[in-house]
Amino acid sequence: MARIFNMMFWRKLIPGLWLACLAMWAQAQVGEEELKASFVLSFARFVTWPAEALKANPGELVFCLLGNKGALYDALSDKQGKQAQQLTVRFRHVARGDNLRACQVLVFADSEVEQSETVLRRLAGQPVLTINGTGRFLEAGGNIGLFTENDKLRFDINRAAARANGLEISSQLLRLARTVKQ
Numbered sequence: 001m002a003r004i005f006n007m008m009f010w011r012k013l014i015p016g017l018w019l020a021c022l023a024m025w026a027q028a029q030v031g032e033e034e035l036k037a038s039f040v041l042s043f044a045r046f047v048t049w050p051a052e053a054l055k056a057n058p059g060e061l062v063f064c065l066l067g068n069k070g071a072l073y074d075a076l077s078d079k080q081g082k083q084a085q086q087l088t089v090r091f092r093h094v095a096r097g098d099n100l101r102a103c104q105v106l107v108f109a110d111s112e113v114e115q116s117e118t119v120l121r122r123l124a125g126q127p128v129l130t131i132n133g134t135g136r137f138l139e140a141g142g143n144i145g146l147f148t149e150n151d152k153l154r155f156d157i158n159r160a161a162a163r164a165n166g167l168e169i170s171s172q173l174l175r176l177a178r179t180v181k182q
Contacts, residue, residue, distance in 0.1 A: 032148065033070075033072045033075045034078075036153065040063065041089065043105070043173065044061060044063070044084040044085070044089070044104075045085060046169060049127050049167060054087070054104070056102060061084050061087040061088070061090070061105065062092060062102060062104050063076060063079065063105045063107070064103035065091075065092075065093050066094050066108050068109050072109060073093060076091055076107065100123060101123065104128065105131065107131045107132065108132035108137070117141075120140050124141060125165060125166070127167055128165060129144070129162070130142045130143045130161075130165075131143065133146040133148075134147070138157075138161070138181060141161045141164075143157065143169075144156070145157075145158075157169060157177045159174065159182055160181060
């Protein structure tokens with residue numbers, strides 16, 4: 001009888017432990033995306049756009065996510081209505097064919113890695129802060145590379161690309177970056 005109880009106990013315990021581990025993993029993933037969204041909002045607080053770039057949506061700073069919706073989409077959309085430089089954050093999901101110049105901050109989802117170079121070429125010289133953390137994003141002209149390293153969120157900045165887009169990044173933010181490409 002004890003042996004039957006042990007077998008039944010383990011048959012119920014193992015799937016339960018597996019589900020608990022899966023739930024903890026999912027929670028950690030969502031937590032990372034929420035942290036990334038907070039970093040994106042913080043970046044916007046330390047960037048200066050040309051006055052003309054902000055005229056299209058007076059009083060607002062438009063954040064856009066290019067690519068698949070997921071945890072990052074949810075985390076960024078939670079930033080809707082927050083303040084950055086006395087401007088109200090508005091959030092939009094966009095596709096490659098949309099007018100991406102209407103965004104002041106464009107975050108590339110990982111699903112757009114393959115297309116990021118093409119999109120960055122289209123936005124060259126436009127006052128759009130571009131953010132992603134994969135591959136050759138900064139070398140292709142992206143502004144901020146946000147990534148996880150040793151379980152910590154880090155970022156690199158391509159200051160030359162930002163300046164070419166008419167953006168000025170605060171020295172305070174530059175000091176916090178792992179590396180800055182001048």
